[in-house]
Amino acid sequence: MHNGSLDRHIYDRTKGPLLDWSKRLKIIKGLIEGLVYMHKGSMLWIVNRDLKPNNILLDYNMNPRIADFGSARALSSDVAEEHTNMVVGTCGYKAPEYASRGVYSVKTDVFSFGVLVLAIISGRKNTILEKQGDTVGDLVRYAWHMWKDQRLHELVDPSLGNGYEIAEITRCAQMALLCAQEDPADRLTMTDVATMLNFESMSLSMEPKQPTVLSKIFSPTPHVLAPCWWVSS
Template sequence: MRRLPNDSGIVELQDQKHMDADELVELCTRTEVSCPGFKKFDFFEIVDGTDDFSAKRIVGRGGFGTVYKGQLTTGVMVAIKRLDENATVFDFNSELQLASLQHINLIRLLGWCVHGKERLLVYEFMHNGSLDRIIFEKTKAALLNWHKRLQIIKGLAEGLVYMHKHSLLWIIHGDLKPNNVLLDQDMNPKIADFGSARTLSSDLEEGRTIRIVGTSGYIAPEYASRGLYSVKIDVFGFGVLALVIISGRKNIILEEQGDTVGNLVRDAWQLWSDERLHELVDPLLRDGHEIYEMVRFVQVALLCVQEDPVDRPTMSDVIAFLNFESTSLLPDPKPPSELINRDATDFNLSAYVGQLNRTVAITITGSAPLSTRVRIIVDPET
């Protein structure tokens, strides 16, 4: 991979700039012109459709806003993201990238509304909600049989290939997790919440930032520790997601032991190495899975969660791997690094948990090229 010319970690100041209403209106208006179908919605129609943003209408919370179920005057159901006052221009602009994307496995952004202090984005509504509300609930997880789980994994892979190869820019989601995968009435997956998304041009394969936003258990090691981002951070998140979908388990980072990939990743690799992968499959599936499919999908997932991004495949490779009929054609994944004591790591993490905004503020020092404060969104549900 190419690195930034000066490898300095400099970040554009507008990343942290708070949203000015006039600036956002101009931005959305320009987006309307370039993206047919994207339009402005009436604020009072949104207020009526959400019962004045009633708590009973809340269907999700993201790092930068709350999502409500709403009904337009036409009767159409929509999802409305009400951005927090702490959201920045970067967050809003990242979401707006969706307006130009059209893929069956990406959520559709329908329009916008800026009214006073309100910043609202309107999306298509997914009747089965987010993946985390199903996969981790025993009464609901049974709805996802083996075939449907594999279709969700394949759908996510297809959506990511589209993002990573779309137009002249490579779009990186940056926060893949079960909460950000929505399911339609047929359980087809839609990648959602692009508030952390970034773009890279084809002549620059890697970037660096001090504004690190991700979720514990799904964030790639090089992004969490050094702020390096590329399409390979999405490959890592996809790999963890695939293991979660197959196992029905959460991925927990063992921070005290210097862990960078999580206990689910480590367990999956050990079971694969011991040829005991049947123990990884969600017990709710019982005998409904084909052993050869399970081995292939887990092996591909393990390739995606390699600690060194150079060892991870591209998402185009992933789709090819998932379609192989024999695992003998697949490379063997390298084992995760040994767990060590926290004091033995090559960088020190000084962290505290902010209970009100559910974030962890981290200072990275030591072998990292810069010392700075970064922010990682921590979802207590995952």
């Protein structure tokens, strides 16, 4: 793809400012369209199981393409669950039930999508603090605190400056947090997400639940990231 992978833009100090909010929102909407098709529109319900910025490719017009289906699995329906003893994927983007028990469904991709959106908004990576009992990651926790305290402007990638609408950031962040819930039953479907991102269609009355409190004291600071420790089952 002409513009490479998403991670080369959102985590790069030189390219990051070139990816303004309108382009980032376009990428988010494109990912939603792709996932709705994978989860509802295709003949089989497809779970990618490794959604992350490295696997989102950008074409000449910055349209996103979901890539790397080497870990993907097909399900018989969008409500089906399967189990595997070989957990693949990337730490920080794997859903808790998949990382710990090998259980996957379309809700596995929904979790990863939620983290992806938070990364697109913030330009930050999500680190799992497993030794402290973390299951969702520091970026998700930080974003929840910023949403709860109505300080989402602090979550936004500084390279965006003031070039964004806080109402759009708020809607996208709340939607992302509703996707990145620890319990799959609390997560949205991608069809819900597609409806929710229509800014004029509905108000966001749903509130994301607070992530489980860590076993050690947590300070919602995005600047100090701990290593990620995990073991596949």
